[in-house]
Structures are given as C-alpha cells and as structure tokens.
Amino acid sequence: MSAAEAIDSPMIDQREELEARSDNAIPLREVIAMAEKVTSALKPLVRSLDKSMYRELKEMLDCIEELRGDLSKVxxxxxxxxxxxxxxxxxxxxxxxxxxxxxxxxxxxxxxxxxxxxxxxxxxxxxxxxxxxxxxxxxxxxxxxxxxxxxxxxxxxxxxxxxxxxxxxxxxxITPNAPRVSDTEKRNRARLVKGPANEGEGINQDQVDAMF
Amino acid sequence: MQLDTNMRILIVDDYATMLRILRNLLKQLGFENVHEASDGQAALKQFETNKYDLVISDWNMEPMTGFDLLRAVRSNPETAATSFIMITAESATENVIAAKRAGVNNYIIKPFTSEILQGKIETVFQQQVA
CATH class of the missing domain: 1.10.287 (Helix Hairpins)
Known part of the structure; x- marks a missing residue:
C-alpha cells in the first residue's frame, strides 16, 4: 500500500461513517480518534518525505559549503x-x-x-x-x-x-555570461587602436616598407 | 636629393616627451620650422591659420586620433596635398592598410631611429618630385 493509499483508506471510512450519522454533532472523542487515525496514517508518508527532504537539503548544504570554500579562495x-x-x-x-x-x-x-x-x-x-x-x-x-x-x-x-x-x-x-566589452575597448576597436604589439606579433618596419 | 630644411612641419602627439624627441631629431636633421599639436583636433585647428608641407602624426590620441586627422586632412581640398607620415606603435597589418587607403604617404613603427625618420621624409618628397 502506498503512503497516499494508507492515508486515503481510513479517511474515506471515517467520512462515510460521519455522513451516515443523522445528527450533525460529533463528539470530541471521535474527533480525537479521527485525528489519531490521520496522524498514524500520515506517519509513513512523513517518514519517507523526511528522508528524501533531508537528503536533498544535505546535498544543497554540502554544495553551499563547497561554494563558500571556493569563494573564500577567490x-x-x-x-x-x-x-x-x-x-x-x-x-x-x-x-x-x-x-x-x-x-x-x-x-x-x-x-x-x-x-x-x-x-x-x-x-x-x-x-x-x-x-x-x-x-x-x-x-x-x-x-x-x-x-x-x-x-x-x-x-x-x-x-x-x-x-x-x-x-x-x-x-x-553555471553558464558564464558573455565576456563584457568595456566602453574603452569598444571605442578602441572603432578607432583601430590596439597599442604596441608584443614580441612576434604585428609587422615590422621592413614589412611596412614593402607595403609602400 | 636635397631636402628643403625650411619646410613647415607639424608634429602631432599627445605625449609631450614624444613631441620633444621628434622636435630634437628633426632639429638634428636640420629642420627648424617645426610646429607641435597635442592631438588631431589641435592639429586641425592649427591648419585653419597655417599651411604645412608635412605632418608627422601619432595614431593613438585623445580625443582625435591620427587616423581621423589623416582623413580630415585628405578630405579638405586646401590641405589634401599635405604630405603625411604616421609614426605609431600600431603595427597590425590592417592598421597599415587602413592608413594607406586613407592616403598616408609613409608609416613608421615605434621605436624608430633618426635614420628611419630621415629616410621616410626623403622618400615622401622624392615621390612628390617624381
């Protein structure tokens, strides 16, 4: 029997019993008895929910701890x-x-x-x-x-x-955002400004002379 | 070929040190009629009241680059014939091609020597005579 069936079955019985009564007054002990039935019926469900929720929360906590540790390194x-x-x-x-x-x-x-x-x-x-x-x-x-x-x-x-x-x-x-291009970078691109080339990059004076 | 050492030269650079180096190099080469501007806009302002035979300009300047100055000089019929040499650290091929297309007469990559500067000035004026 599933956890849902375990709850549904006694509750249905109880409801039918109450509906069959001619007077609308429900004695307190019956209410308590019904509450006890509901509680005991819910126990397996709560227990199973408890375990899976605990597992998920524990995983989340571990993840947050790990992230905190990594962030502290940054x-x-x-x-x-x-x-x-x-x-x-x-x-x-x-x-x-x-x-x-x-x-x-x-x-x-x-x-x-x-x-x-x-x-x-x-x-x-x-x-x-x-x-x-x-x-x-x-x-x-x-x-x-x-x-x-x-x-x-x-x-x-x-x-x-x-x-x-x-x-x-x-x-x-985590999908990183596209690299942000600063305003200065955008302006320099438009102005064809790259600055001095590093060793082995760009062209030398002889190559420029050949172009002229 | 004998260069006219009295030609009017406008040197444009936003680094005062570079202007000073250029001025001294040109002085050593015999050029005394040298004027200075700190960027493209300042150079264009000087063009309003002066005529120059040669502009020697840096590329990367604020607010107006040497490349924009070159285009402005070439697009104005009164200044279009002025010789223009770019002296710059911009050594990407596309920069040289862009400058050539915009009408630069020669292109010097920093760092440079006085011999290179002299050679380029001579080349520019030889081309004009030819």
Missing amino acids: DPDDIFSRRIPEMGRELSAIVSATEVATNSIMNIAEQVMDADKSDPATYAKFVEQHMLAIFEACTFQDLTGQRVTRVIQTIEVIEERIEVLCRMIENNQ
Whole structure:
C-alpha cells in the first residue's frame, strides 16, 4: 500500500461513517480518534518525505559549503580593494619614473647639443660631466624593474583565482555570461587602436616598407 | 636629393616627451620650422591659420586620433596635398592598410631611429618630385 493509499483508506471510512450519522454533532472523542487515525496514517508518508527532504537539503548544504570554500579562495575583496589598486599605483609610479628619467636625459642632451664647442678641452669636460648625469638618470630602470615584477606577481595571483572561479563554473555547470566589452575597448576597436604589439606579433618596419 | 630644411612641419602627439624627441631629431636633421599639436583636433585647428608641407602624426590620441586627422586632412581640398607620415606603435597589418587607403604617404613603427625618420621624409618628397 502506498503512503497516499494508507492515508486515503481510513479517511474515506471515517467520512462515510460521519455522513451516515443523522445528527450533525460529533463528539470530541471521535474527533480525537479521527485525528489519531490521520496522524498514524500520515506517519509513513512523513517518514519517507523526511528522508528524501533531508537528503536533498544535505546535498544543497554540502554544495553551499563547497561554494563558500571556493569563494573564500577567490577573495574578491582582496582583489578589488587591495591588489588592483596596488597594481594601479605601481604602474603609475613606473609611468612617472620613466617620465622623470626621460626628461632628465633629454635636458642633458639638449644642453650638450647647445654647448659651446669652440674650446675642445672645456667642451670635453662638459660632455663628460653630463654623460655621468645621464647614467644617474638611467638608474630608474632598476626601480621600474622591481615594480614591474610586483605587478606580474599580482597578475599571477589574480590568474590563480580566476582559475578557481573557472573550476567552480565547470563543476556547477553555471553558464558564464558573455565576456563584457568595456566602453574603452569598444571605442578602441572603432578607432583601430590596439597599442604596441608584443614580441612576434604585428609587422615590422621592413614589412611596412614593402607595403609602400 | 636635397631636402628643403625650411619646410613647415607639424608634429602631432599627445605625449609631450614624444613631441620633444621628434622636435630634437628633426632639429638634428636640420629642420627648424617645426610646429607641435597635442592631438588631431589641435592639429586641425592649427591648419585653419597655417599651411604645412608635412605632418608627422601619432595614431593613438585623445580625443582625435591620427587616423581621423589623416582623413580630415585628405578630405579638405586646401590641405589634401599635405604630405603625411604616421609614426605609431600600431603595427597590425590592417592598421597599415587602413592608413594607406586613407592616403598616408609613409608609416613608421615605434621605436624608430633618426635614420628611419630621415629616410621616410626623403622618400615622401622624392615621390612628390617624381
């Protein structure tokens, strides 16, 4: 007998019995007896529902726990509030250091170009002094190198976390949204702006010359 | 071929450093009549009151790119004959093709040397004489 039949059968009997009565008054003990019958009839159903619901809830809970664990590995707060701003600061510092160094070097070069060349000995000494200043200005490379290394490390951390996210998406069969194209990207595409090519990409000057 | 070192050259770049490098390179090559603009719009504004023999422009500039400047220069009958060299880091084939179709006279990929710059200027003016 199914759980539904187990409930239906005593309930039908009880209903027929009550309908057969001429008076409409139902004594309390009969109501209690009916309630007891209903309760005992429902027990197997509740038990079976209990087990399957518990199993489903447990699976959901495990899934949520796993997701929570994975999300904590991604740590988006750390990426957005610390790492990306830090990377921006490093890159700004690189831009500013190279700008200062370039200006220093060009100032020196302009001074050498404009210097009085009538006295070779004085001119040679002047040039030598200024060449040293160029070497000094070139020390920016060491600092920018270190900053670039830090940026690369941050990118590696972000890459690892994106990998975790990708695994989560794969395991949970979440369909990722189409990659979002930023306004700047859209504008640059329209303006044919791609920026400097990486090693081995794009064409070189000889290939350009051949096209002209 | 002897180049006219007194020709009016307009250099266009949004990086002040690049403008300075170009100005000094051109000065070393003997060109003294060099003018500057920080983007395509600023260059077009200068065209309203000046005539130039040669424009040397970057591609990637805000708000108006060198490519748009090239098209604007070529579409105006008063400036259409101005020689135009693009100096840019944009080295994708489609960029070079697009610039050529838009009427650029020559195309230099950054980084470049003063010899390359001189060579391209000479080539552009040799083509004009021919």
